[in-house]
Amino acid sequence: MTSAVETFGLTKSFGPTVAVDRLDLCVEPGQVFGFLGPNGAGKTTTIRLLLALHLPSAGSARLFGLDSVRDSVAIHARCGYLPGEFELDPRMTGQHVLEWFARARGSVDERLRDQLSERFDVIRDRQVRELSKGNRQKLGIVLAFMHRPELLVLDEPTAGLDPLMQNEFHHLLRETTAEGRTVFLSSHDLDEVQRVADRVAIIRAGRLVVTDTVEALRRQAPQTIELRFARPVPPGVFESLAGVQRVTAEGDRITLKTSGQLAGLLRVIADHDPLDVVARHADLDELFLSYYRPDGATDDD
Amino acid sequence: MMTEIARYDLYNRRRSTLWYAVGMALYMLLIVVLYPSFKHSTELNKLTRGNSPLAALFGATGTLTSPAGWMNVNAYANFLPLIMLLLTIGYGAGAIAGQNEEGTLGLLVVLPLDRGRILAGKVTTMILQALILALTVAACVYVGRAFQVKLDPAHVASATFAVLLLGVDLGLIALALGATTGSRGTAIGIAGALAALCYLISSLAPVVHWIHPVRYASLFYWAVGNQQLTNGAGPGALAVLLVVGIVAAISANIAFRRLDVR
Numbered sequence A: 001m002t003s004a005v006e007t008f009g010l011t012k013s014f015g016p017t018v019a020v021d022r023l024d025l026c027v028e029p030g031q032v033f034g035f036l037g038p039n040g041a042g043k044t045t046t047i048r049l050l051l052a053l054h055l056p057s058a059g060s061a062r063l064f065g066l067d068s069v070r071d072s073v074a075i076h077a078r079c080g081y082l083p084g085e086f087e088l089d090p091r092m093t094g095q096h097v098l099e100w101f102a103r104a105r106g107s108v109d110e111r112l113r114d115q116l117s118e119r120f121d122v123i124r125d126r127q128v129r130e131l132s133k134g135n136r137q138k139l140g141i142v143l144a145f146m147h148r149p150e151l152l153v154l155d156e157p158t159a160g161l162d163p164l165m166q167n168e169f170h171h172l173l174r175e176t177t178a179e180g181r182t183v184f185l186s187s188h189d190l191d192e193v194q195r196v197a198d199r200v201a202i203i204r205a206g207r208l209v210v211t212d213t214v215e216a217l218r219r220q221a222p223q224t225i226e227l228r229f230a231r232p233v234p235p236g237v238f239e240s241l242a243g244v245q246r247v248t249a250e251g252d253r254i255t256l257k258t259s260g261q262l263a264g265l266l267r268v269i270a271d272h273d274p275l276d277v278v279a280r281h282a283d284l285d286e287l288f289l290s291y292y293r294p295d296g297a298t299d300d301d
Numbered sequence B: 001m002m003t004e005i006a007r008y009d010l011y012n013r014r015r016s017t018l019w020y021a022v023g024m025a026l027y028m029l030l031i032v033v034l035y036p037s038f039k040h041s042t043e044l045n046k047l048t049r050g051n052s053p054l055a056a057l058f059g060a061t062g063t064l065t066s067p068a069g070w071m072n073v074n075a076y077a078n079f080l081p082l083i084m085l086l087l088t089i090g091y092g093a094g095a096i097a098g099q100n101e102e103g104t105l106g107l108l109v110v111l112p113l114d115r116g117r118i119l120a121g122k123v124t125t126m127i128l129q130a131l132i133l134a135l136t137v138a139a140c141v142y143v144g145r146a147f148q149v150k151l152d153p154a155h156v157a158s159a160t161f162a163v164l165l166l167g168v169d170l171g172l173i174a175l176a177l178g179a180t181t182g183s184r185g186t187a188i189g190i191a192g193a194l195a196a197l198c199y200l201i202s203s204l205a206p207v208v209h210w211i212h213p214v215r216y217a218s219l220f221y222w223a224v225g226n227q228q229l230t231n232g233a234g235p236g237a238l239a240v241l242l243v244v245g246i247v248a249a250i251s252a253n254i255a256f257r258r259l260d261v262r
Helices: A043-050 A072-077 A094-105 A110-119 A133-145 A163-178 A190-196 A214-220 A263-271 A284-292 B002-012 B014-038 B042-046 B053-057 B067-076 B079-102 B105-109 B115-147 B153-181 B184-204 B212-217 B219-223 B235-258
Strands: A005-014 A017-027 A032-036 A058-063 A079-082 A151-155 A182-186 A199-204 A207-213 A223-229 A244-250 A253-258 A274-281
Touching: A005 A043, A017 A043, A017 A058, A017 A199, A017 A207, A032 A043, A032 A190, A043 A058, A043 A151, A043 A182, A072 A079, A079 A133, A094 A110, A094 A133, A094 B002, A110 A133, A133 A151, A133 A163, A163 A182, A163 A190, A182 A190, A199 A214, A199 A284, A207 A214, A263 A274, B002 B014, B002 B115, B014 B067, B014 B079, B014 B115, B053 B184, B067 B079, B067 B115, B079 B105, B079 B115, B079 B153, B079 B184, B105 B115, B115 B153, B115 B235, B153 B184, B153 B219, B153 B235, B184 B212, B184 B219, B212 B219, B219 B235
Parallel strands: A032 A182, A032 A199, A079 A151, A151 A182
Antiparallel strands: A005 A017, A005 A058, A199 A207, A223 A253, A223 A274, A244 A253
C-alpha cells in the first residue's frame, strides 16, 4: 500500500539556518500521526514542505506516492490543511468564507460542510474580525474537513478550543481514521497526542529524534525505581550495574532510573534487605521532555 | 477557480475601485468644464515659454491652451498616471507579498490550483481595476467635447489605453518584486521609485538636453511623454508597453513559484 506521506532526506534552510535537516518520515494510511517538538523545532516548516508552500533545499517528499512539488495540484485536491497561524480576511463573514472556499476548491460536499458547521457551532453571520480565536479555529476545522480529504495536515488544530470542542474534534479524528483516511497532527498538547495518535515522531532542531507508537516509546523509556532499605545503602552499589542510568540517595532511600533487564538489579536489591520497592514507567510528558532537552541535559539541569 | 480568485479580490476592492473612479471622474469633469475659461489665456502659455524645467517637472511643455495641451498638463502627463499607479502598484504589492505577510496566502496556495493560475487571477483583477479607471477617464474626456475639449476619439482611446498599460506594467513590476522578496513595503518602494524615475526622465527630456537621449528607457515616455493626445499612442509605443508587461508577468510567475509561502 502506498504511504500517505514519505519524506526522503527532506531539508530546508533559510540562509545559514537549517530549519529541517535530512528528515526521513513515513506515515501509513488510516492513522493519526502525531508530530511533536518544541517551539522552533521545524514542525511548521515540515508541514509547509509537505504541502509545497515551501520548496525543499534538498531531499523530497511524496504524498500518496506523488511528488510534493511537481504534483502539488493533485495533492492539494486530496488534502485538508489547517495552518498553525490560521488567518482569514477579517472582512469576510463565516458564511462568506465557507461558500467562497467551497467554490474555489470545487468538489465540496455541501451537506458535510453544513453538518460540520453545526457540529462545531460555527458562527456564520459575523465577520471574521469579530470572532474569537476559538471561533476562527472552528471555521478552520470545517474548511480543512469539508471536502472529505484523504489526508489532513493539521498544525495545532485545537489551539483556542474549549474542552468540549476539543473532545468533539478528537471524535472527528477517530471517525476520519476509521474511514481509512490519514491525519498528520502537529501539536504541543502531549495529552492530546497520547489520546489520539497511533504513531508519534519527535523532531528537535530540525532533526528527527524518534518515531514509534506511543506504547513502544513508553516501553522503551527508563523505569523509575524507588527503594527503601532497613539501613542506608551506598549508591555506588547500583551505579555500576548494567542499564542503571542515574542513582540518587537520601538516607535509607534510593531512587534510580533503569532500562533493560532487571534480574541483576533485583538480586542486588535483595542482598540489601529492601523494605519497600516501587517501580513505574516514565510519564509520557517526562518521556517527551527527555527527547526535547538539548543533548546531555538532565532533569537537574 | 481562477475566476474565483479574481472575483474575490474585485469584491474586496469594490469600494476603493469605485471611489478611485468617482474621484477621477469628478476631477476630469472639472478639468473639461474649466477649459473654456482658460482657452484664450496667454498667461498660461508663458509657463512653458523658454522650456522651463520647473514647468516640465509638472508635465507642462508646449502649448497649454490647446485641448490636448490642457488635458495633458492637467491629467494625462501627471495626475492620471499618478492615480493609476496608486491603484496598480498598491494592488500589485499587496496581492502576493501583502497577503503572505498577513498569513492569508497559504490557504489560497493549498487550493487545487496551480500557482500560475492564482497569479493569473491576480493579474486579471489588476487589469480590470485599471480598465474601470481608464474607461471612466475616457468617458469624461468624451463629455469634454461639449466644453470645447475636441480631441480625436481614437487618439484619446489609444492614449488612455497607453496610461492603462503604464499602470499595469508598474503594477506587475510591484507584483513581481513582492513575489521575489515577500515584502509589500519593498515592492511598493522599488516600484514607486522606478515610477518616479520614469516620470522625471519623461517630463524633463524635452527641456534637459542630456536626458533627452535616455527618454526611451522611461515607461512614461511611451505612455504619455510623446504627445499621445495629439498624435495617438502609436503601435510601437503600445508594443513596448505590452512587452514590458508580459516580461513583468512572466517574472512574477517565476518568482511566485519559488516563493516560500507562510
